[in-house]
Amino acid sequence: DSGVTQTPKHLITATGQRVTLRCSPRSGDLSVYWYQQSLDQGLQFLIQYYNGEERAKGNILERFSAQQFPDLHSELNLSSLELGDSALYFCASSVMSTRGNTIYFGEGSWLTVV
Amino acid sequence: SQQGEEDPQALSIQEGENATMNCSYKTSINNLQWYRQNSGRGLVHLILIRSNEREKHSGRLRVTLDTSKKSSSLLITASRAADTASYFCATEPTGANSKLTFGKGITLSVRP
Numbered sequence: 001d002s003g004v005t006q007t008p009k010h011l012i013t014a015t016g017q018r019v020t021l022r023c024s025p026r027s028g029d030l031s032v033y034w035y036q037q038s039l040d041q042g043l044q045f046l047i048q049y050y051n052g053e054e055r056a057k058g059n060i061l062e063r064f065s066a067q068q069f070p071d072l073h074s075e076l077n078l079s080s081l082e083l084g085d086s087a088l089y090f091c092a093s094s095v096m097s098t099r100g101n102t103i104y105f106g107e108g109s110w111l112t113v114v
Numbered sequence: 115s116q117q118g119e120e121d122p123q124a125l126s127i128q129e130g131e132n133a134t135m136n137c138s139y140k141t142s143i144n145n146l147q148w149y150r151q152n153s154g155r156g157l158v159h160l161i162l163i164r165s166n167e168r169e170k171h172s173g174r175l176r177v178t179l180d181t182s183k184k185s186s187s188l189l190i191t192a193s194r195a196a197d198t199a200s201y202f203c204a205t206e207p208t209g210a211n212s213k214l215t216f217g218k219g220i221t222l223s224v225r226p
Contacts, residue, residue: 042218105156
């Protein structure tokens with residue numbers, strides 16, 4: 001158990017809908033990362049927050065947004081969902097923002113768009 | 115785009131044999147890390163090697179780093195069926211606010 005908690009574990013939704021994925025980082029970790037894993041794209045970095053502020057942005061679509069709250073939990077919002085958004089979405093956390101990070105992954109949220 | 119690229123894409127060995135997996139990357143890095151993922155599960159950190167280190171050990175794992183060739187290898191000795199998983203290398207490029215970037219992974223199958 002990494003200490004990173006993600007909910008929901010599985011989600012099935014229709015195209016055009018909006019979903020919110022939630023992440024609770026490990027106790028004491030200030031950085032939260034979101035990754036998307038799909039068969040064709042592999043593991044893609046989406047976005048990183050550090051202590052409530054956006055720190056780095058990766059291949060995150062404009063239809064997606066995220067935030068980190070004062071209690072350090074984070075949410076990833078996916079809107080206008082398309083079939084291609086079906087993937088495993090991981091949250092990860094680390095103590096530091098950069099430099100020699102070990103990041104700890106949650107078990108992921110499986111999103112299926114039908 | 116992927117920073118690290120693992121080789122081979124898939125590896126199948128017999129229990130007890132050693133497994134060697136390679137990773138190449140393109141830019142200067144602060145460190146390189148290896149992660150393991152069991153099917154459908156989260157990634158688990160295995161080992162981190164800094165850019166000024168050449169070799170590191172952790173249990174049955176040995177990692178080497180050659181910054182001149184921009185490559186790393188992960189050796190798992192005396193493999194077990196339970197080592198069956200996907201293995202990813204991840205690189206942390208130099209530069210402010212650099213993000214950890216993962217390769218596409220190597221699928222390791224260890225036959226009992």
